Amino acid sequence: MERNEMVIQILSRVMEKLAQAGETVTGADDLQNIVQSIVAGTKEPLPGLLVLTQEHGEKCHELLENPKIREKYNTSCALLQENQVSMDGIEAVVLFNLTTDAMCKLASGITDTPYTKLAAQALLMGKKLYVPREEVELYRYPTGGLGSYQCMMQAKLTKLVAFGLKICPMAELEDVLLGKEAEVTANAVSEAVVKAAAPCEENAGETSCDPKPEAEKPCEKACEPAPKEEAPKEITFTQKVISERDIIEANREGVKVIRISERNILTALAKDAASARNIQLIRE
Numbered sequence: 001m002e003r004n005e006m007v008i009q010i011l012s013r014v015m016e017k018l019a020q021a022g023e024t025v026t027g028a029d030d031l032q033n034i035v036q037s038i039v040a041g042t043k044e045p046l047p048g049l050l051v052l053t054q055e056h057g058e059k060c061h062e063l064l065e066n067p068k069i070r071e072k073y074n075t076s077c078a079l080l081q082e083n084q085v086s087m088d089g090i091e092a093v094v095l096f097n098l099t100t101d102a103m104c105k106l107a108s109g110i111t112d113t114p115y116t117k118l119a120a121q122a123l124l125m126g127k128k129l130y131v132p133r134e135e136v137e138l139y140r141y142p143t144g145g146l147g148s149y150q151c152m153m154q155a156k157l158t159k160l161v162a163f164g165l166k167i168c169p170m171a172e173l174e175d176v177l178l179g180k181e182a183e184v185t186a187n188a189v190s191e192a193v194v195k196a197a198a199p200c201e202e203n204a205g206e207t208s209c210d211p212k213p214e215a216e217k218p219c220e221k222a223c224e225p226a227p228k229e230e231a232p233k234e235i236t237f238t239q240k241v242i243s244e245r246d247i248i249e250a251n252r253e254g255v256k257v258i259r260i261s262e263r264n265i266l267t268a269l270a271k272d273a274a275s276a277r278n279i280q281l282i283r284e
Contacts, residue, residue, distance in 0.1 A: 045074065045089070046072065046073055047072075047073055047074065047091035048073065048075075048076060048090040048091055048092075049069065049072075049073035049091065050076055050078055050090045050092070050093045050122075051063060051064055051075070051076070051077045051079075051094050051096065052078050052093055052094065052118055052122075053077070053078075053079055053097050054079075054096075054097045054113075054115050055097055057096060057097070059135075059170065060077065060094075060096045063094060063173070064077055066174060068178060072178060073091070073177070074089075078115075078118055083117075083118065085118060087121050087122060087125050087127065090122070091128060092128040092129075093119070093122040093127050093128065093130070094130045094131070094132075094173070094177075095119060095129065095135065095165075096131075096135045097135055098131050098135050098136050098137060100137050100138055100153060102116055102119075103136070103137070103156055103160065104153070104156050106119055106120060106160060107156040107159040107163075108156075126164075129164055129165050130165075130166050130173065131167055132167075132168065132169065132170035132173055133167050133168065133169050133170065134169070134170045135170070136167065138153055138154070138157055232257050233253070233255050233256055234255060234256065234259060235250060235253075235255050235257075237260050238261075240263065241264075242260060242264055242266045243267055243269070244267065244269035244270050244272075244273045246270065247273035247274050247277070248273060248277075250279065251273075251277045256278070256280060257280045257282060258279055258280070258282070259284055260281065260283050262284075266281070
């Protein structure tokens with residue numbers, strides 16, 4: 001029997017005997033504290049769970065104070081420690097308030113803020129990295145028809161998923177952290193992020209978000225004067241009766257508009273011929 005276990009047993013029996021006898025001994029509380037400290041000292045330390053956020057919020061505090069989470073993890077908030085945190089002993093990191101700015105920086109390896117610096121350290125050290133879907137700013141924008149800019153942003157998030165970031169709904173974050181089946185959900189959501197970027201892909205490894213050579217200088221075509229459209233050829237008939245033959249002859253000459261006066265007589269066959277050849281008749 002180890003020394004600590006022996007001391008615990010002896011102290012526990014002493015406490016039991018005192019309680020049975022109904023006696024109050026000076027320093028009993030101290031004795032109880034000693035027992036508890038020894039018991040705590042025999043347990044292995046809990047792995048760390050670090051909350052990374054750029055601003056304080058209710059959701060991150062709810063996670064820090066979650067009793068089920070605290071049974072498995074030693075929870076801490078980097079912001080409450082002024083971001084003076086060591087990643088030693090940290091098993092998992094949860095990101096809150098993942099703005100598009102922080103997302104792009106992190107995906108590009110830019111660590112010029114305490115938030116991105118600690119998140120980058122977590123990725124480099126192989127820590128588990130999670131983010132609730134509701135905390136990803138990119139998801140707050142409409143997704144119908146990925147434009148070039150939104151496509152580029154989606155590619156940044158896809159990079160982070162490839163680096164190890166897992167995305168899951170906030171309602172299932174607890175189960176994911178506790179290692180329940182919801183971990184499958186986190187993987188599924190993360191895979192969905194990759195699939196969402198599929199419209200951006202052209203060939204293997206290339207995305208349509210990358211500017212194409214002809215798209216790099218959009219002003220070249222936009223600044224060029226638009227070619228002038230030629231006005232449709234037109235003629236004015238002066239004869240009294242306009243026949244089908246007149247319409248056919250005009251069509252051969254490329255006429256698209258025929259002007260006639262109120263006094264002109266237009267035969268039914270002439271009207272049909274003009275309609276069949278998309279010739280506009282204007283009566284003035």
